[in-house]
Each structure stands twice: as structure tokens, then as C-alpha cells.
Amino acid sequence: METTSARRLAELVGDLGADRPPRYAALATRVRLLVADGRVPLGTRLPAERDLAAALALSRATVTAAYARLREDGWATARQGAGTFAALPAGPDRGAWVPGPVDDGTIDLAHAAPSAPASVPTAFAAALTELPRYLPQHGYHPGGLPELRARIADRYSARGLPTTPEQVLVTAGALHGVSTAFQTVLRRGQRLLVEQPTYPNALDAARALGVRLLPTALEPEDPGAWLDTAERTLASARPAAAYLMPDFQNPTGLLLDVAGRERLARALRRAGTTAVIDETFAELWLDTPPPPPLAAFGDGHLSVGTLSKIAWGGLRIGWVRGNADVVRRLTAVAVRSTMAGPVVEQLAACALMDGAAAALDEHRRRLREQRGVLTAELRAHLPAWRVPAPPGGLVLWCGLPTPRSRALVSAAERYGLRLAAGPLFGTGHALDDRLRLPFTQPPDVLRTAVALLARADADAERYAVTDGSGDRSPSDPVV
Numbered sequence: 001m002e003t004t005s006a007r008r009l010a011e012l013v014g015d016l017g018a019d020r021p022p023r024y025a026a027l028a029t030r031v032r033l034l035v036a037d038g039r040v041p042l043g044t045r046l047p048a049e050r051d052l053a054a055a056l057a058l059s060r061a062t063v064t065a066a067y068a069r070l071r072e073d074g075w076a077t078a079r080q081g082a083g084t085f086a087a088l089p090a091g092p093d094r095g096a097w098v099p100g101p102v103d104d105g106t107i108d109l110a111h112a113a114p115s116a117p118a119s120v121p122t123a124f125a126a127a128l129t130e131l132p133r134y135l136p137q138h139g140y141h142p143g144g145l146p147e148l149r150a151r152i153a154d155r156y157s158a159r160g161l162p163t164t165p166e167q168v169l170v171t172a173g174a175l176h177g178v179s180t181a182f183q184t185v186l187r188r189g190q191r192l193l194v195e196q197p198t199y200p201n202a203l204d205a206a207r208a209l210g211v212r213l214l215p216t217a218l219e220p221e222d223p224g225a226w227l228d229t230a231e232r233t234l235a236s237a238r239p240a241a242a243y244l245m246p247d248f249q250n251p252t253g254l255l256l257d258v259a260g261r262e263r264l265a266r267a268l269r270r271a272g273t274t275a276v277i278d279e280t281f282a283e284l285w286l287d288t289p290p291p292p293p294l295a296a297f298g299d300g301h302l303s304v305g306t307l308s309k310i311a312w313g314g315l316r317i318g319w320v321r322g323n324a325d326v327v328r329r330l331t332a333v334a335v336r337s338t339m340a341g342p343v344v345e346q347l348a349a350c351a352l353m354d355g356a357a358a359a360l361d362e363h364r365r366r367l368r369e370q371r372g373v374l375t376a377e378l379r380a381h382l383p384a385w386r387v388p389a390p391p392g393g394l395v396l397w398c399g400l401p402t403p404r405s406r407a408l409v410s411a412a413e414r415y416g417l418r419l420a421a422g423p424l425f426g427t428g429h430a431l432d433d434r435l436r437l438p439f440t441q442p443p444d445v446l447r448t449a450v451a452l453l454a455r456a457d458a459d460a461e462r463y464a465v466t467d468g469s470g471d472r473s474p475s476d477p478v479v
């Protein structure tokens with residue numbers, strides 16, 4: 001078994017003085033990069049904490065915390081009595097992409113997860129006032145609380161897709177809705193058409209079912225080309241299902257117009273393909289409202305929504321809308337794992353939906369401002385990048401002058417900036433010339449982040465190693 005001496009590892013780690021605090025996180029990052037680029041080979045036993053602390057003139061607690069972080073993130077494993085060993089995190093289909101710790105001093109531009117607006121605690125106060133009416137009952141509502149299903153149905157009707165409460169299943173967020181839909185309409189070995197790039201956790205949900213992915217390239221610069229590809233793929237492969245985001249697609253921000261929806265719905269109908277339409281960003285239009293939901297253009301499709309991006313991810317409230325008979329099948333699938341959703345959260349969701357119009361106006365105003373700041377800062381500090389201004393959603397899908405997004409992720413981490421590399425959003429290793437940047441943080445944080453990003457971009461050349469940092473690790477969530 002190979003061992004790294006404390007002195008050797010300390011030499012490789014170098015001076016942490018210039019790295020962003022906290023010190024333990026900086027040390028963990030340095031060791032992670034050494035493991036990633038092979039200077040500390042996999043399986044190497046790392047020095048005893050006390051020895052490394054002495055060699056680096058750090059406290060033992062700092063080294064203990066750094067090793068703990070490495071273990072949590074999958075970059076080290078501990079064997080009882082034998083020590084700590086360098087490791088690689090689980091592969092993309094084994095680790096979940098979910099946001100990491102919030103208090104580690106890093107700026108997170110990997111995840112598009114807004115903090116809760118003031119309406120959330122107010123909604124919970126209202127929910128607690130309502131709760132006593134429900135306490136004499138058993139509390140299980142497998143399809144969702146009737147009053148919440150009714151509100152969600154009304155919202156669809158208002159958007160141009162007439163809907164009754166029986167056509168709605170309440171889920172624990174959009175991802176639960178997507179995976180419940182996949183489990184209901186797909187069997188192992190069947191084909192699923194996906195946009196490329198797309199939302200990584202949906203890909204994982206599909207992979208876990210053993211379905212075959214059919215990626216269709218979506219170029220923001222040439223959105224019409226995707227429609228041609230999708231039509232051809234639907235006609236030739238006749239996939240059982242298609243996972244689509246016609247409303248401010250994550251990550252490209254693309255919006256499909258009415259003519260595009262009509263063409264797509266026609267191609268789906270001819271192929272006998274059920275669309276699982278992820279509308280997570282649909283209400284986050286920033287310029288003009290989108291056309292009616294894609295499901296209004298063809299029968300039998302499933303629409304997935306959530307309160308995560310218009311209110312707060314911590315609510316864990318989402319839904320699936322479809323024909324009533326399919327919703328009954330979806331409900332049976334969901335019950336197998338969740339029984340029913342939590343009553344208080346669903347009551348809070350009702351209150352949030354009642355006040356959604358005003359809250360969304362304010363949310364959109366803030367997002368517009370943040371989109372403006374992020375695009376302006378990027379264009380000023382990184383003029384070689386292609387920086388789009390999407391008409392809605394929460395993210396920019398930037399084009400880099402050379403394929404270096406993985407290298408950029410590693411370089412940025414040393415400045416305390418967490419990024420998600422382009423390849424994360426694809427089915428293979430492509431997209432290293434892309435970087436998704438959310439504009440969910442306040443303007444001052446975005447300005448600081450872009451300054452750090454510009455420094456990291458200058459370093460990216462130096463760190464251009466295949467370090468796997470674009471792959472998901474257990475603590476690297478994608479939302």
C-alpha cells in the first residue's frame with residue numbers, strides 16, 4: 001500500500017495563506033486537486049492527522065475537519081484502524097447532485113436555488129392556523145390535499161390548459177414528479193428522448209430505471225435545429241417518452257414559440273411518444289409571458305411543476321398534471337415510496353399560491369435586476385465569453401472561448417467559488433466549452449463572484465487537468 005509522508009503531502013499542498021478561508025476547506029480543496037490530477041494516487045494512505053498538522057503548521061482540528069470534508073465528498077475513505085485513503089467520488093449515476101453545505105464560506109454559482117422570500121414564513125403561519133381543522137382526520141392524502149390540487153388545477157386553466165383537481169398529483173418537488181412520471185410511463189430498456197444539455201438529476205432518474213437515453217442537441221444559437229433533430233429522432237426511434245423543457249429550458253434558457261409547440265406536439269403524436277414536460281422555470285418569464293403549456297397542444301402528456309423556484313426549494317412541493325386515469329397510475333407509483341405528502345407544507349403551499357401573483361412580480365423584478373448585473377459583469381470582465389441574456393429562468397448558459405469548464409471549476413474552487421461544469425448537463429463528455437451560471441444571488445454577491453471568476457479563468461490554463469471535478473460528487477447537488 002502506497003503511503004504519502006506528511007512532509008511530501010505538505011510540499012504538494014504548499015502555502016495555504018493566499019487561499020480563501022476557512023483553512024480546513026482550503027486544505028481539502030488542495031488535497032482534492034492532488035488526488036484528481038493523480039499526484040496523490042488513488043488508494044494512497046494519507047498521513048496521520050497529527051503528522052500533517054505538524055508539517056503544515058496547522059491545528060490538528062483543521063486537518064481533522066479537512067479529512068472529514070474529503071470523506072464526505074467522496075475524495076477519501078476511512079478504514080477502521082488503518083487510516084484515511086485517497087479515493088474518487090462515486091460516478092455521476094451514483095451520487096446525487098444536490099446543493100452542498102451553506103456555511104462553508106464559498107459562493108455557490110453551481111446551483112440555481114433562490115433563498116426563501118418573506119412570504120414563506122407568513123404562509124407557514126397561515127398553515128398552522130388552518131392545521132387544527134385537519135387534526136381530527138387521519139392526515140393521509142395520497143394524491144395531495146384537495147385544496148392544493150384545486151389551486152394547481154386553476155393555475156393550469158388560467159395558463160390555457162383546462163384542468164380539474166383529479167388531473168393533479170402533488171409530489172415532493174419537481175424531481176419527484178419527473179421520476180414518478182418516468183416510472184409510470186417507461187420500462188427498462190425503452191427509449192427516452194432528452195434535450196442535450198438538460199437537467200442532470202432527471203438524467204440520473206432515467207438512468208436508474210435502465211432506460212436508453214436519446215440525446216438531441218440543443219444549440220441556443222440555433223434553436224430551430226433542435227426541432228428538426230427532435231422531429232427526425234421521434235420519427236425514426238419512436239421513443240416511449242421524451243423529457244422536455246419548452247419554457248426557459250434549463251440550462252439554455254430557450255423558449256419554444258407557438259409554432260414550435262405545434263410542430264413538436266404533432267411529431268410526438270405521430271411517434272406515439274408521451275412527453276414529460278418539466279415546467280420548473282415556466283412561471284419565471286422575465287420579458288414576456290410564454291405561450292400556453294406544451295400539453296395544451298397535444299393530448300396525453302404529463303406536465304411537471306414546482307414551488308421550488310417561484311417560492312422556496314425547502315418546501316418540497318411540486319406536482320404532475322395529466323389525464324385523470326394516468327394521474328391515478330402516477331398516484332399508485334408515488335404511494336409506493338411516499339404514502340402521501342406532509343399536510344402543513346401543503347397548507348403553506350395553498351397560502352403561497354393565493355398570494356403568488358404579487359410575490360411573483362417582486363421575484364421577477366429581482367431576477368431581472370440580477371440577470372442584468374450578471375450579464376453586464378461577465379461581459380465587462382470576461383469579454384471573450386459568449387454571454388446570453390435568456391428571456392426567463394434562473395441561469396445563463398455561457399460559451400467559453402476554449403473547452404475549459406472543468407478546469408475552471410477546479411481553479412474557481414481555490415477562490416471559494418463553486419461552479420458546475422458544462423459536461424454535467426450532458427449525457428457524455430461534451431459541453432466542456434459551456435458554463436451554467438445562475439443569477440439567483442443578490443447583485444453584490446454576483447459582482448464578487450464574477451471578479452473571482454475572472455481570476456479563476458486566468459488560472460484555468462494552469463489547472464487544465466482532467467480532474468473529474470465536472471462530475472458529480474455526493475455533496476455536489478444540482479438544482
Ligand SMILES: Cc1ncc(COP(=O)(O)O)c(C=O)c1O
Pocket residue numbers: 112172173174175176199245250278280281305306307308313317318478479
Ligand atoms: C429543470 C428542473 N427540474 C427539476 C428540478 C428540481 O426541482 P425540485 O426542487 O422541485 O425537486 C430543478 C431544480 O433545479 C430543475 O432545474
